Each structure stands twice: as structure tokens, then as C-alpha cells.
Amino acid sequence: MGLGSIKGIDLKRARELAVEAHKLLAAGIDPIAARASIKATPTFGEVADRWIADKSGELRSDKSLERWKRALNVHAASLRDIRVDSVQTEDIMAVLKPIWSVKSETAKMARGYMEQVLNAAKAQGWRSGENPARWTGHLDQLLPKVSRLQRGHHKAMELHAIPGLMVSLRERDATAARALEFLILTAARSGEVREAVWSEIDLAAATWTIPAERMKAARSHRVPLSKAAVAVLLKMEPQRGGDDAFVFPGQKVGRPLSNMAFKKLMDRLDIEDVTSHGFRSAFRDWAGDQTNYPRELAEQALAHSIGDQAEQAYRRSDALERRRSMMQDWADRLATVPQT
Numbered sequence: 334m335g336l337g338s339i340k341g342i343d344l345k346r347a348r349e350l351a352v353e354a355h356k357l358l359a360a361g362i363d364p365i366a367a368r369a370s371i372k373a374t375p376t377f378g379e380v381a382d383r384w385i386a387d388k389s390g391e392l393r394s395d396k397s398l399e400r401w402k403r404a405l406n407v408h409a410a411s412l413r414d415i416r417v418d419s420v421q422t423e424d425i426m427a428v429l430k431p432i433w434s435v436k437s438e439t440a441k442m443a444r445g446y447m448e449q450v451l452n453a454a455k456a457q458g459w460r461s462g463e464n465p466a467r468w469t470g471h472l473d474q475l476l477p478k479v480s481r482l483q484r485g486h487h488k489a490m491e492l493h494a495i496p497g498l499m500v501s502l503r504e505r506d507a508t509a510a511r512a513l514e515f516l517i518l519t520a521a522r523s524g525e526v527r528e529a530v531w532s533e534i535d536l537a538a539a540t541w542t543i544p545a546e547r548m549k550a551a552r553s554h555r556v557p558l559s560k561a562a563v564a565v566l567l568k569m570e571p572q573r574g575g576d577d578a579f580v581f582p583g584q585k586v587g588r589p590l591s592n593m594a595f596k597k598l599m600d601r602l603d604i605e606d607v608t609s610h611g612f613r614s615a616f617r618d619w620a621g622d623q624t625n626y627p628r629e630l631a632e633q634a635l636a637h638s639i640g641d642q643a644e645q646a647y648r649r650s651d652a653l654e655r656r657r658s659m660m661q662d663w664a665d666r667l668a669t670v671p672q673t
Contacts, residue, residue, distance in 0.1 A: 385401050408439065507598070
């Protein structure tokens with residue numbers, strides 16, 4: 334059995350390797366076969382890359398793929414050179430603890446991806462035993478629970494302040510201002526608005542149809558457009574390219590607005606501690622606290638899943654016209670600036 338090149342292994346190390354080989358022999362293990370097995374076992378990084386390549390076909394967008402890569406290449410960077418059968422709980426904790434409280438959503442996703450990679454390694458015979466990244470009955474005993482507020486809260490502007498913001502937006506000659514105005518009027522998600530293309534818009538019917546591949550729930554979603562929302566689109570129409578052109582184009586040709594466009598705009602307006610997603614919360618609060626519209630209608634407007642799978646199967650109508658009245662009332666509310 335060779336122990337390696339004399340250029341890389343000195344006499345002391347060679348003696349140590351020989352002792353280790355004799356110990357394996359004494360235990361009835363072939364040291365050459367054991368070494369070959371070690372070489373055949375991939376690192377966590379290698380398994381992670383294979384897992385991403387094998388599973389990427391299930392994804393609906395490049396954004397999700399980038400999220401996987403960021404979690405497994407950046408946040409879990411310390412694991413990548415460890416042999417996948419050697420990853421232990423302390424290695425997983427070293428990844429999660431620094432970000433568990435400050436980036437809770439990121440940490441939660443990273444944990445899930447690490448668990449799936451280690452499950453894939455076990456399925457291919459490279460690991461055995463329990464998964465050190467599993468949550469229930471394991472990491473839930475080691476990491477503090479993150480409160481719902483920390484996990485999912487998006488800071489929202491107070492309802493009484495939004496009409497004033499709408500006035501400020503209409504005074505600005507900028508694509509980001511038009512896009513944010515449209516986002517608030519439609520209660521849509523940032524990505525849905527930034528990546529909207531003209532083929533999704535029917536100005537005559539005052540309807541915006543977002544295809545399933547761009548929706549979080551993977552179902553197409555029709556948005557009834559208020560008069561104010563249509564007015565925003567009419568302002569953008571002179572810049573319209575083809576049907577596949579972005580409604581709110583970015584500075585680079587053929588690209589949508591940057592995902593930082595709304596934050597930069599609000600910074601310029603001296604608006605702090607408010608996220609674009611928070612306007613959806615403001616809409617939901619208005620619908621629930623200040624109107625008689627049923628909860629289900631507001632949830633449909635936000636493209637949330639309603640009820641269990643059986644109820645969803647029987648709910649064939651998307652209540653477009655009922656939602657149209659609600660969205661017009663929302664636009665009218667936003668046009669009412671409080672008197673000072």
C-alpha cells in the first residue's frame with residue numbers, strides 16, 4: 334500500500350499513516366478499500382451543486398434558483414469542503430447561529446436547503462443516520478423560536494399617510510414613481526409589478542392578468558384595474574415597445590426596474606422604515622377595518638390561497654367584478670388627502 338509521494342509526506346507522517354493502516358487491518362478492515370471509499374465520498378459542496386442541477390427544473394423562476402445558490406454557496410460556504418458524510422450538527426449550527434435572529438427568513442430557508450442536500454446524500458448512499466439539519470426534534474431544541482413579527486412583518490405606512498405619498502409620486506417624472514403608484518393601487522407584489530409586460534394588460538377591459546409562472550402560488554391571477562391604475566398605464570403607454578416589453582422598464586435596455594428601485598425612491602422621498610410589500614398590509618387593514626367587503630374578497634385581491642384544497646377546487650370564480658368595486662373604492666380612499 335503506497336502512502337503518497339516522498340515530496341509531500343515526510344518520514345514522521347508516513348509512520349503515522351502506517352500505524353493507522355495497521356489499526357484498520359487489526360480491525361478486519363482493508364485500508365486500501367477504506368481509502369478508496371473516502372476518496373469516492375463527495376463534499377457537501379459537490380452534492381449541493383448536483384442537487385441544484387437535478388432539482389432546478391422544478392423552479393418557476395431564475396430568482397428561486399439564485400436563492401438556492403446564495404443559500405448553499407454563500408451562507409453555507411463553511412460546509413462546502415467538508416465530506417458530506419462528516420457534516421455534523423455543530424457544522425449546521427455554525428451556519429445558522431450568526432443569521433438566525435438577524436436574518437430569520439434567510440436562515441430558515443438555508444436550513445431547509447441544507448436538510449434537502451443531506452437527504453439527497455443519504456439517498457445516494459453517502460450518509461447514514463439522522464439528518465443534522467432537521468428541525469423537529471433536533472434543531473428546534475437548540476435554536477430559539479423566531480417570533481411571527483420577526484419572520485413575516487413588512488413595515489407598512491400608516492393609511493392616513495398614503496394619500497399624501499400618492500400626490501408626491503404623481504408629481505415625480507420617473508418610472509419608479511409610476512410603478513410604485515401602480516403597486517399601491519393594485520396591492521400587488523413588487524416583482525409582479527416590476528416584471529409586468531404589456532401582453533398582460535388589457536386596457537379596454539381594465540384588467541391585468543399575471544401568468545402562473547410569475548405568481549407565488551403558481552396560479553394565474555387577474556387584477557381588476559381602477560381608473561387611477563389605468564391612468565398610470567396610459568402615462569407609460571408612450572414608452573411602450575412590443576407586447577413583450579416591460580410596462581415599467583429599467584435603465585438597461587430589455588430589463589425591468591431594479592429590485593432596489595422602490596427603496597431608493599422612498600429614500601429620496603425621506604420615507605423611512607417602510608417596505609413596498611407593506612402597502613399590501615395597508616390595503617388588507619383598510620379592507621378589514623374600514624369596509625364591509627368579506628375577508629375572502631380581500632384575500633383574493635392579494636392572491637392568497639383561501640381555504641383547503643377541497644374548497645379551492647370548488648371555488649371556480651375569481652370574483653373579478655366584485656373585486657373591481659373594491660379596488661375602485663381603495664383607489665378613491667387613496668385619493669382622499671386628509672385636511673390639515
